[in-house]
Amino acid sequence: MEQIIHIPVLQKEVIQYLNPKPNENFIDCTLGQGGHALAIMEKTGPGGKLLGIDFDDNSIKDFETIIKNNGLEKRINIICDNFANLKKIVENNKFGPIHGILFDLGMSSWQLERGGRGFTFQKNEPLDMRYNPKTVLTAREIINQWPKREIEKILEEYGEEKFSRKIAEEIVREREVAPINTTFRLICILKEVLQARYRQEKIHFATRTFQALRIAVNCELDNLGEGLNAAMEVSPPGAVIAVISFHSLEDRIIKEFFRANEKTGKINIITEKPIQASEDEVKHNPRSRSAKLRAGKKI
Ligand SMILES: C[S@@+](CC[C@H](N)C(=O)[O-])C[C@H]1O[C@@H](n2cnc3c(N)ncnc32)[C@H](O)[C@@H]1O
Known part of the structure; x- marks a missing residue:
């Protein structure tokens, strides 16, 4: 390898x-x-x-x-x-x-490359994002169990994501269809909401959402x-x-x-x-x- x-x-x-x-x-x-x-x-x-x-x-x-x-x-x-x-x-x-x-x-x-914990949007991995697997909260839990308003709040605060409400709405709608367990499924959902809106931006449309989830999962700012x-x-x-x-x-x-x-x-x-x-x-x-x-x- x-x-x-x-x-x-x-x-x-x-x-x-x-x-x-x-x-x-x-x-x-x-x-x-x-x-x-x-x-x-x-x-x-x-x-x-x-x-x-x-x-x-x-x-x-x-x-x-x-x-x-x-x-x-x-x-x-x-x-x-x-x-x-x-x-x-x-x-x-x-x-x-x-x-x-x-x-x-x-x-x-x-x-990012070898962690296998869903830090990257380039690979299809479980939505985990914990630095240490002994901690309890995962990105999967946030995405599938947190109330819409809480998801919106972390995207806004930790991702400085302008479209936090639209993303949270789409996540909540999609998780009713089937649990969102992988990075690629989340990317598909984000793509629906963001691809056109991010066309002019230098960063990948998923960057802010992934940053927000990682910060929340690992309580990085605290x-x-x-x-x-x-x-x-x-x-x-x-x-x-x-x-x-x-x-x-x-x-x-x-x-x-x-x-x-x-x-x-x-x-x-x-x-x-x-x-x-x-x-x-x-x-x-x-x-x-x-x-x-x-x-x-x-x-
Ligand atoms: C940017 S990397 C450091 C790279 C390192 N300076 C080098 O030269 O290889 C950041 C590291 O900090 C660790 N980390 C993040 N939050 C931490 C925390 N709260 N306590 C201890 N380690 C943490 C991550 O697991 C990661 O390995």
């Missing part, structure tokens, strides 16, 4: 702002395929440690193999958990002193708020918190978080403006187009 590798976004810039040095310790809250983690570890040898967290135990398996093959087991601790629990994870693992914390939000190319607050609590003075977001809802939360903590004298924002990918990076990795990096140094 073709090897699909997640290309880490803004890698050079992440390293510039985290500025890892020999024997320093870092937390990667969104380990994924470990691209950023490896780049950090290259700079923190011989003794620097990394605490790598990811909620999706499947997607970090490849990285566990890389770690073993490179004899890095002693320097990295991989934890499958929600970064909303960051404080407890740090305490349980007695990890420190911490020099920096990275969040690279959303999902990886691996999850987790982000909790994760950032926990990062503040566990960071000692001088530690850098760096966050990469991929859409305006996330970026708004991050901007507010840094501004509020700067106001109270707890953090120094070190990215004057959000850092975005260069034209060259976007050419090589289209996923980086919407990425924004913000970073602050704990006072």
Whole structure:
């Protein structure tokens, strides 16, 4: 099978702002395929440690193999958990002193291509969308069981979808005919409502609906708020918190978080403006187009 590798976004810039040095310790809250983690570890040898967290135990398996093959087991601790629990994870693992914390939000190319959980509208997969199958809510449940108004609300809030009411109406009508269990069935329904309306848009007509469902299923915005607050609590003075977001809802939360903590004298924002990918990076990795990096140094 073709090897699909997640290309880490803004890698050079992440390293510039985290500025890892020999024997320093870092937390990667969104380990994924470990691209950023490896780049950090290259700079923190011989003794620097990394605490790598990811909620999706499947997607970090490849990285566990890389770690073993490179004899890095002693320097990295991989934890499958929600970064909303960051404080407890740090305490349980007695990890420190911490020099920096990275969040690279959303999902990886691996999850899109190989996850098999319905993150992509390019493949016919079960409508699941959970990062971690131990959590309860699935996209299938939202689509088939939630009231029309609730579906409309998440499409509007989390997808910023202009046609949320029309989509919700069509979903409710179609689920009466037969349960909507797969990505392709949902795509067919969306196509009916949206294809003509999205003709002039650059994005695929299903993008906003899929984003909204993923955010709702994984409580992404709540987790982000909790994760950032926990990062503040566990960071000692001088530690850098760096966050990469991929859409305006996330970026708004991050901007507010840094501004509020700067106001109270707890953090120094070190990215004057959000850092975005260069034209060259976007050419090589289209996923980086919407990425924004913000970073602050704990006072
Ligand atoms: C964009 S990928 C990270 C890619 C990684 N930086 C790399 O270089 O390979 C985001 C990762 O965050 C994980 N994730 C999303 N929400 C999470 C959460 N609340 N807690 C822990 N991990 C989460 C996803 O499972 C995914 O693997």
